[in-house]
Amino acid sequence: MFSKILIANRGEIACRVIKSARRLGIGTVAVHSEADADALHVRMADERVPIGPAPATQSYLAIDKIVAACRQTGAEAVHPGYGFLSENRAFRDALDAAGIAFMGPPANAIAAMGDKIESKKLAQAARVSSVPGHLDALADAEAAVRVSREIGYPVMLKASAGGGGKGMRIARDDTQAREGFTSATNEAVSSFGDARVFVEKYIEEPRHIEIQILADRHGTCLYLGERECSIQRRHQKVIEEAPSPFLDPETRRAMGEQAVALAEAVGYESAGTVEFIVDKDKNFYFLEMNTRLQVEHPVTEEITGLDLVEWMIRVAAGEALPFGQDDISLDGWAIEARVYAEDPVRGFLPSTGRLVRYRPPAENDTVRVDTGVDEGGEISMFYDPMVAKLITKGPDRASAIAAMRTALDAFHIRGIGHNIPFLAALMAHPRFVEGRLSTGFIAEEFPDGFDGADLPAATGKRLIAFAAALAMRGAIRDRMISGQLPGHHPSVPRDWVVRVDRTNHPVHIHTVDTGFEVTMAGETLSVIGEWALGATVIEAFIGGERMAIQVDYDGIGYRLTHAGAVMTAQVISPRAADLADLMPVRIPPDMSKYLLSPMPGLLVSLSVDIGAPVEAGQPLAVVEAMKMENILRAERRGVVRAVLAEPGSSLTVDQQILEFE
Numbered sequence: 293m294f295s296k297i298l299i300a301n302r303g304e305i306a307c308r309v310i311k312s313a314r315r316l317g318i319g320t321v322a323v324h325s326e327a328d329a330d331a332l333h334v335r336m337a338d339e340r341v342p343i344g345p346a347p348a349t350q351s352y353l354a355i356d357k358i359v360a361a362c363r364q365t366g367a368e369a370v371h372p373g374y375g376f377l378s379e380n381r382a383f384r385d386a387l388d389a390a391g392i393a394f395m396g397p398p399a400n401a402i403a404a405m406g407d408k409i410e411s412k413k414l415a416q417a418a419r420v421s422s423v424p425g426h427l428d429a430l431a432d433a434e435a436a437v438r439v440s441r442e443i444g445y446p447v448m449l450k451a452s453a454g455g456g457g458k459g460m461r462i463a464r465d466d467t468q469a470r471e472g473f474t475s476a477t478n479e480a481v482s483s484f485g486d487a488r489v490f491v492e493k494y495i496e497e498p499r500h501i502e503i504q505i506l507a508d509r510h511g512t513c514l515y516l517g518e519r520e521c522s523i524q525r526r527h528q529k530v531i532e533e534a535p536s537p538f539l540d541p542e543t544r545r546a547m548g549e550q551a552v553a554l555a556e557a558v559g560y561e562s563a564g565t566v567e568f569i570v571d572k573d574k575n576f577y578f579l580e581m582n583t584r585l586q587v588e589h590p591v592t593e594e595i596t597g598l599d600l601v602e603w604m605i606r607v608a609a610g611e612a613l614p615f616g617q618d619d620i621s622l623d624g625w626a627i628e629a630r631v632y633a634e635d636p637v638r639g640f641l642p643s644t645g646r647l648v649r650y651r652p653p654a655e656n657d658t659v660r661v662d663t664g665v666d667e668g669g670e671i672s673m674f675y676d677p678m679v680a681k682l683i684t685k686g687p688d689r690a691s692a693i694a695a696m697r698t699a700l701d702a703f704h705i706r707g708i709g710h711n712i713p714f715l716a717a718l719m720a721h722p723r724f725v726e727g728r729l730s731t732g733f734i735a736e737e738f739p740d741g742f743d744g745a746d747l748p749a750a751t752g753k754r755l756i757a758f759a760a761a762l763a764m765r766g767a768i769r770d771r772m773i774s775g776q777l778p779g780h781h782p783s784v785p786r787d788w789v790v791r792v793d794r795t796n797h798p799v800h801i802h803t804v805d806t807g808f809e810v811t812m813a814g815e816t817l818s819v820i821g822e823w824a825l826g827a828t829v830i831e832a833f834i835g836g837e838r839m840a841i842q843v844d845y846d847g848i849g850y851r852l853t854h855a856g857a858v859m860t861a862q863v864i865s866p867r868a869a870d871l872a873d874l875m876p877v878r879i880p881p882d883m884s885k886y887l888l889s890p891m892p893g894l895l896v897s898l899s900v901d902i903g904a905p906v907e908a909g910q911p912l913a914v915v916e917a918m919k920m921e922n923i924l925r926a927e928r929r930g931v932v933r934a935v936l937a938e939p940g941s942s943l944t945v946d947q948q949i950l951e952f953e
């Protein structure tokens with residue numbers, strides 16, 4: 293076994309690997325860029341080596357610097373995590389040359405599976421069911437049309453070197469095939485430096501279901517069940533679960549055996565994932581193989597009881613797997629939600645800044661948090677916007693979902709925009725709960741994006757009662773501090789008004805032993821629970837229902853967040869409520885005539901000039917941050933009056949880019 297390993301990654305996955313290594317008594321070395329000098333993974337590791345400036349190309353992707361860091365620290369093996377160099381053949385070759393072990397498959401497997409055309413050819417040879425398609429690079433747009441017609445529309449044009457959902461286009465007719473070929477080729481060249489595009493059948497209403505495999509170098513290769521990852525936004529996974537609500541044992545076994553056959557065909561070693569697309573009749577087709585640990589591996593760990601990182605370490609050290617296929621059993625249900633620094637109400641644009649508050653829910657038998665940051669940490673524009681993964685487990689799917697809802701309600705992040713409200717809305721969505729998933733779920737169910745979950749009337753009432761109880765408890769405390777007798781609170785008024793969106797809800801509050809009874813519009817709800825004043829996440833029974841509510845108080849009112857919905861409530865005296873009705877509404881300054889940068893980043897390009905008319909939805913500018921190009925679009929029609937920022941310049945959040953007439 294190794295005595296020291298180096299983790300060539302950052303964020304949650306570096307922390308995750310360090311945890312397993314530590315449990316095995318193995319020393320750990322973190323590498324870090326200048327931007328990450330104080331990052332959590334660096335503080336968790338036994339040793340640290342700085343490897344260069346913030347941009348990944350000069351640090352986390354610099355093969356020579358990472359090999360040098362191994363030499364300098366005496367690390368005997370490298371875990372590459374995911375992303376960065378994890379599927380890079382040259383990295384594996386460089387480590388081999390330096391006599392350093394790599395926790396992953398041999399170079400030929402990385403190379404074969406890194407290319408979609410090559411891997412599909414291999415899959416066919418290994419008798420793995422593949423998407424019907426034409427496994428040669430297309431010569432030109434006319435070839436794309438000809439082959440698409442042969443396959444039959446709809447089809448998907450794909451970059452052979454593609455990954456991360458880039459370089460893919462769906463085509464439903466000749467025109468779209470021609471256009472799709474051109475745009476997929478352009479994206480393939482700019483993202484991967486490889487123009488090859490091929491075409492395959494587009495599977496309608498597909499589910500993404502993948503098989504986890506694990507192989508040693510002594511001839512054992514096992515499948516560890518499946519993960520369903522159909523909840524995707526722009527071909528990127530958001531929610532994953534294991535098992536899949538769709539598979540039966542026969543299909544699971546058939547997919548598992550084909551995944552193993554493919555892995556064996558390339559002499560696979562270590563953990564890997566074979567991705568399939570599954571149609572509504574449970575026909576499954578090979579998509580691609582990821583030759584690394586996958587982001588969503590924890591759901592498999594939770595239902596198999598295996599620590600995949602531990603086995604990657606052991607396999608790389610030459611150990612044989614001490615269990616066989618019959619020893620693998622799937623127990624219970626696990627769900628993972630990816631917490632991204634992306635603001636769902638701003639079109640999911642990445643958000644950067646300092647984590648003023650970062651309090652994940654407590655970990656226990658049902659809740660696991662794989663996190664890469666902590667309070668006070670900085671989310672920078674240089675890396676992936678994923679901050680943590682929240683994993684919940686239960687005996688069945690319904691209890692895993694219920695645990696996820698509670699955990700999301702308790703996850704407290706302030707300082708950056710994040711997608712927790714969106715994740716909560718997904719968990720509450722009836723179609724998700726029924727398990728009727730497809731990769732089109734988010735696009736179909738949230739066609740206009742997301743601007744906060746709906747607040748059901750019953751929940752709204754409970755939140756009003758809760759706001760009243762919060763204010764009451766505060767008022768009681770204030771009276772006690774100012775020297776009044778504890779016990780009964782004769783001087784605390786019982787009648788208040790909870791004001792929500794300029795609507796007054798008169799309430800009468802009655803104190804009981806365990807909390808309060810709040811009467812409004814003839815209905816009485818009890819609010820039962822203990823909480824410290826100033827607590828930011830409060831659990832209480834309200835009207836008999838257990839709720840976790842996040843509370844932000846700004847000195848005037850409460851902002852209450854529950855299940856992805858937000859209510860802003862002021863609790864005031866009836867007299868103040870009468871006066872509030874007379875107050876003029878303050879009109880915020882009109883910023884709609886500006887295009888503002890929604891995040892700090894680099895202004896890559898502008899597609900309009902002074903005097904240009906624009907239509908709603910028209911792309912105006914491209915801002916790069918967190919390794920992603922974000923297209924800023926016109927909110928409504930107008931004419932450009934002034935250009936206020938030049939391409940190439942760095943933007944701060946809310947910086948004005950364009951002014952409209």
Ligand code: ADP
Pocket residue numbers: 303374375376455456457528529582586587588675676678
């Ligand atoms: P897939 O490649 O099938 O989308 P995953 O969902 O596991 O599989 O990963 C999403 C993609 O984003 C992968 O290409 C992965 O390498 C990359 N990625 C995800 N998170 C990070 C990160 N923190 N740093 C670098 N790359 C990442």
Ligand code: ADP
Pocket residue numbers: 423448454455456457458460492493494495496498500524527567569579580731
């Ligand atoms: P990447 O390397 O970018 O992860 P994949 O080939 O794994 O590319 O595809 C990513 C996603 O695109 C899949 O999870 C699925 O949602 C969708 N997809 C890919 N190929 C097809 C297809 N032939 N039919 C329908 N959907 C597809």
Ligand code: MG
Pocket residue numbers: 456567580
């Ligand atoms: Mg994929």
